Amino acid sequence: MKITDIAPRRHRLSQLYIDGEAAVKVDTETLLRRGIAIGDELDDEELHALLQASAKHRAEEKALYLLEHRAHSKKELENKITRAEFDREAARSAVEHMEELGLLNDEDYARRLANELFTRKKFGARRVKQELRQKGIDDALIAAVMDEFSTERSETEENIRAILERKYPMAREDEKVRRRAVAALQRYGYGFDEIFSVLNSEE
CATH class of the missing domain: 1.10.10 (Arc Repressor Mutant, subunit A)
Structure with missing residues (x-):
């Protein structure tokens, strides 16, 4: 297979033309690192290795972009990279690289x-x-x-009390508000015993 043309594309990609036909898009930096140029001959194995290296580099770039905005867990980052049209292998490799760099823990x-x-x-x-x-x-x-x-969870009751005072100040006087408050506090992750301990202690 002979590379007959290389054309720049968006998102730092390059379109490879093989034997006169548009073939695959490859990360431009990976292409430059490998010294691929018009006129080069590639066999199937070399083309596959080039595509893998391109996917790996692009997945790492995506990982860095996501981590710039906020911290992620390893699994969360891998899933996001995969959803961005990278295969699972490239995503996992990128996550491992981020962990090695100390950017993921x-x-x-x-x-x-x-x-x-x-x-x-x-x-x-x-x-x-x-x-x-x-x-x-x-x-x-x-x-x-x-x-x-x-x-450090001795402040559980204080947290419940703070939520009640901020959002449901009438919970102790109005039964309807009380029911809404209990439902909301459950969504916050508090159990009935914790909730009613606070509600009843101040009635």
Whole structure:
């Protein structure tokens, strides 16, 4: 197979023409690194290796772009890269590379997210576990992180009280508001015992 032309395309890609026909689009930087030029001959194995290298580099660029905007868990990042039309192998390779560079750390991510959910959003333990699981944190790490925060959850009642005062100040006087407050606090991740302990203690 002979490369008969190389034409620039959007998103830092180059269109390869092989034997006069438009064939594949390849990451331009990968093309330059490999010294591919018009007139070169490629066999199937070399073309496959070029495409793999291109996908790997583009997936890493996508990973960096996503991490610039906010932290991610490994699983979350891999899924996002895959949804961006990269195959699972390229996505996983990019995630591993980000981890090697120190840009990705599930333990640190889980701890920071749990702290934010507990302290800023005032979520209960059940909701925090759910959020961590949705981000792709494995159960063993979730358990370890929750253990770290368990000794600091003495403010559970204070959090519930703060939510009630801010959003449902009439919950103790109005039964309809009370029902809405209980439903909302459940969504926050608090159990009935915790909720009614606060509601009843101040009636």
